Amino acid sequence: MRFTLRIWRQKNAQDPGRFETYEVDGISPNTSFLEMLDVLNERLIKEGKEPVAFDHDCREGICGSCGLFINGRAHGPLPNITTCRLYMRHFRDGETITIEPFRAKPFPVIRDLVVDRSALDRIIQAGGYISVNAGSAPDANAIPIPKPVADRAFDYATCIGCGACVAACKNASAMLFTAAKVAHLALLPQGQPERRQRVQKMVAQMDLEGFGHCSNTGACAVECPAKIPLTAIAQLQRDFIWAHFTPDPYAR
Amino acid sequence: MSFTENWGKSCGTTVGLPATPKGSRRPLQQVRELRERFWREVRVPGTGAEFNQNLEKALRVADFLELGELMIVDAYHREESCGCHLREEYQTPEGEALRRDEEYAYVAAWEWAGENEPPILHKEPLQFEFVKPTVRSYK
Ligand code: SF4
Numbered sequence: 001m002r003f004t005l006r007i008w009r010q011k012n013a014q015d016p017g018r019f020e021t022y023e024v025d026g027i028s029p030n031t032s033f034l035e036m037l038d039v040l041n042e043r044l045i046k047e048g049k050e051p052v053a054f055d056h057d058c059r060e061g062i063c064g065s066c067g068l069f070i071n072g073r074a075h076g077p078l079p080n081i082t083t084c085r086l087y088m089r090h091f092r093d094g095e096t097i098t099i100e101p102f103r104a105k106p107f108p109v110i111r112d113l114v115v116d117r118s119a120l121d122r123i124i125q126a127g128g129y130i131s132v133n134a135g136s137a138p139d140a141n142a143i144p145i146p147k148p149v150a151d152r153a154f155d156y157a158t159c160i161g162c163g164a165c166v167a168a169c170k171n172a173s174a175m176l177f178t179a180a181k182v183a184h185l186a187l188l189p190q191g192q193p194e195r196r197q198r199v200q201k202m203v204a205q206m207d208l209e210g211f212g213h214c215s216n217t218g219a220c221a222v223e224c225p226a227k228i229p230l231t232a233i234a235q236l237q238r239d240f241i242w243a244h245f246t247p248d249p250y251a252r
Numbered sequence: 253m254s255f256t257e258n259w260g261k262s263c264g265t266t267v268g269l270p271a272t273p274k275g276s277r278r279p280l281q282q283v284r285e286l287r288e289r290f291w292r293e294v295r296v297p298g299t300g301a302e303f304n305q306n307l308e309k310a311l312r313v314a315d316f317l318e319l320g321e322l323m324i325v326d327a328y329h330r331e332e333s334c335g336c337h338l339r340e341e342y343q344t345p346e347g348e349a350l351r352r353d354e355e356y357a358y359v360a361a362w363e364w365a366g367e368n369e370p371p372i373l374h375k376e377p378l379q380f381e382f383v384k385p386t387v388r389s390y391k
């Protein structure tokens with residue numbers, strides 16, 4: 001297959017950046033999107049040109065590091081997958097493909113298609129953590145959790161932190177990401193003691209980082225590779241209001 | 253051909269399984285030449301003063317070649333067979349792996365002694381207090 005690629009090139013955060021056009025040919029339909037970029041990069045290196053920087057790690061949809069905005073959509077034209085699981089057979093032969101970084105003010109471009117997503121890490125950190133020796137795993141039946149609740153908590157826990165929800169959102173809101181983390185812990189007994197503080201601190205950090213507010217368009221859930229449902233956001237909203245209006249029995 | 257492909261060709265057939273003493277000297281020579289060529293000829297786009305994924309990859313290849321050389325040195329110094337790590341000149345008359353516990357019941361920890369210096373061997377003896385090592389038999 002043959003493709004024309006319009007790729008965003010930007011030397012660093014200060015550089016205004018621009019699109020550059022490249023042709024790739026002889027690409028097998030079963031080549032993954034990232035492998036297609038590898039092919040291009042190998043050629044650019046051989047030609048003595050600067051290869052395109054892009055993030056990737058596991059290449060199997062679990063780490064959340066690959067994040068490209070392809071033809072105007074986070075992670076490309078298919079819903080609910082990561083860029084690394086997108087294949088060239090999902091495009092038309094001869095198609096022009098536009099590739100951009102995930103765009104949001106809290107995600108500054110580091111180089112080309114690589115953005116700094118550490119704002120998401122800071123939201124997690126704001127939720128609180130402890131460093132103690134927790135000993136060996138407790139008996140599985142020591143804390144009973146109804147199966148449907150455990151399943152739902154696990155569904156929320158599958159967020160891989162890719163940031164596609166932010167890139168897909170017209171408000172650059174990180175609500176789906178934050179909500180997935182909040183809802184996961186809010187459902188479990190182990191998450192109760194700090195439940196009120198956690199939601200308040202994480203939402204405050206989300207605002208501080210400059211993410212926009214949620215206006216319930218749901219673009220995030222369409223692109224989310226972990227299929228985090230919008231009910232996570234409902235849970236976050238509920239917890240946030242509840243935390244505000246009820247006394248915290250754990251407060252010092 | 254890339255440096256990693258070259259390295260695979262040097263090692264795969266000769267220090268793989270089973271290894272022969274004649275075979276394992278050759279890849280050592282080849283890997284040394286390859287390392288030397290790597291530092292002379294490698295071309296890394298960009299500079300070290302910016303975000304550079306290619307520099308990161310080049311450093312990994314450098315580590316990979318260095319470790320590859322050490323693995324060959326280690327394989328060659330161990331003059332015995334051990335399970336699947338069979339050296340053709342150390343086998344019983346029946347063709348089973350011949351272990352030499354009197355000489356090699358240790359873990360080899362190698363210390364870097366500087367560029368182009370042979371690494372220093374530190375032996376960490378394997379001491380068995382309760383279970384004594386025996387020869388595995390599939391018969
Ligand atoms: S909620 Fe979905 S889209 Fe957002 S960071 Fe998590 S996995 Fe990615």
Ligand code: FES
Pocket residue numbers: 055056057058059060061062063064065066082083084085
């Ligand atoms: S590279 Fe890990 S999710 Fe795509």
